[in-house]
Amino acid sequence: SWTMSSFVDATVKDLREQIGEDEQVVCGLSGGIDSTVVALLLHKAIGKRLTCIFVDNGLLRMNEGEEVIGYLREHFDLNLVWVKAQEEFLGRLKGVDDPEKKRKIIGHTFIEIFDREAAKIDNVKYLAQGTLYPDVIESISFKGGPSVVIKSHHNVGGLPEKMKMGLVEPLRELFKDEVRRVAEELGLPESIIWRHPFPGPGLAIRVIGEITEPRLDILRKADKIVQEELRNAGWYRKVWQGFAVLLPLKTVGVMGDDRTYEHVIALRIVDSLDAMTADWTRLPSDLLARMSNRIINEVKGVNRVVYDVSSKPPGTIEWE
Ligand code: XMP
Numbered sequence: 001s002w003t004m005s006s007f008v009d010a011t012v013k014d015l016r017e018q019i020g021e022d023e024q025v026v027c028g029l030s031g032g033i034d035s036t037v038v039a040l041l042l043h044k045a046i047g048k049r050l051t052c053i054f055v056d057n058g059l060l061r062m063n064e065g066e067e068v069i070g071y072l073r074e075h076f077d078l079n080l081v082w083v084k085a086q087e088e089f090l091g092r093l094k095g096v097d098d099p100e101k102k103r104k105i106i107g108h109t110f111i112e113i114f115d116r117e118a119a120k121i122d123n124v125k126y127l128a129q130g131t132l133y134p135d136v137i138e139s140i141s142f143k144g145g146p147s148v149v150i151k152s153h154h155n156v157g158g159l160p161e162k163m164k165m166g167l168v169e170p171l172r173e174l175f176k177d178e179v180r181r182v183a184e185e186l187g188l189p190e191s192i193i194w195r196h197p198f199p200g201p202g203l204a205i206r207v208i209g210e211i212t213e214p215r216l217d218i219l220r221k222a223d224k225i226v227q228e229e230l231r232n233a234g235w236y237r238k239v240w241q242g243f244a245v246l247l248p249l250k251t252v253g254v255m256g257d258d259r260t261y262e263h264v265i266a267l268r269i270v271d272s273l274d275a276m277t278a279d280w281t282r283l284p285s286d287l288l289a290r291m292s293n294r295i296i297n298e299v300k301g302v303n304r305v306v307y308d309v310s311s312k313p314p315g316t317i318e319w320e
Helices: 002-019 033-049 064-075 086-093 099-118 146-153 176-185 213-232 285-298
Strands: 024-029 050-056 079-084 124-128 166-168 241-255 258-271 302-307
Touching: 002 033, 002 124, 002 166, 002 176, 024 033, 024 064, 033 050, 033 064, 033 124, 033 176, 050 064, 050 099, 064 079, 079 099, 086 099, 213 241, 213 258, 213 285, 241 302, 258 285, 285 302
Parallel strands: 024 050, 024 124, 050 079, 124 166, 258 302
Antiparallel strands: 241 258
């Protein structure tokens, strides 16, 4: 639309002025729409003087890194560093089951790795990030995950002295729906524009209890089915978020003549405007039935699926 194309032009012009002629800028890519839009605006403004860092923490959904980063690599000539840090994250999370400890470990590890990578670039003067207006007015209270840590720690002086950087936040006056319109203007595909919000700590807070590779694997497979079925039924864009959660318990079932004792998957699908409040989505029962049948038939190790019918408040959207 007219307003969004003028937003893009004006922002690109402002960014060029703010950043200057020689300085380098670094930006963290998460795979979500906000950081992707920030990266593309900066790329338009300063081209290769922008370096994007994507830290793969091993806690992403199935193919998520490949989908978003692969797309950017194919379509834009970005300087893009893809850090494969799965082992570092999962190693430090070993044996940890407390949700806040998980968040802290993931947040600190992210900052450590991001700073390590950023320090390799000469003359970095700015950190670009996808702060939105609601973050600015702090109306969304995240639980202290990395997106918030990274959004705040540079302001509070958490970086080593030699790495003091200025902040570049081109989206700080926008709401989510406006970011989506800018993304359309920039030509991003629907699969990125309408991607559901995904928490910084990723699947770590959806594998309830200890995080292990086999448990992540079960959750990834179940979650993929939820995403597919939501899309196929035309419900993906109608809901705020929809995902699977792996519970830390096993229950009894039957298969043929045998008794099974396997994991439980909870489905969490909610309607919301801003994540402050939410209600569970009244999905058609045949869609729920399809998700349940597919998960139980296709995901080894799961014999039961339940639907979360709690609203927020008092329930939160995530289970941890
Ligand atoms: P809750 O569970 O608090 O979630 O109702 C509200 C929204 O925030 C997301 N969320 C997080 N995002 N780091 C993030 O970056 C976190 O630690 C975190 N915890 C929750 C959640 O997915 C929902 O969109």
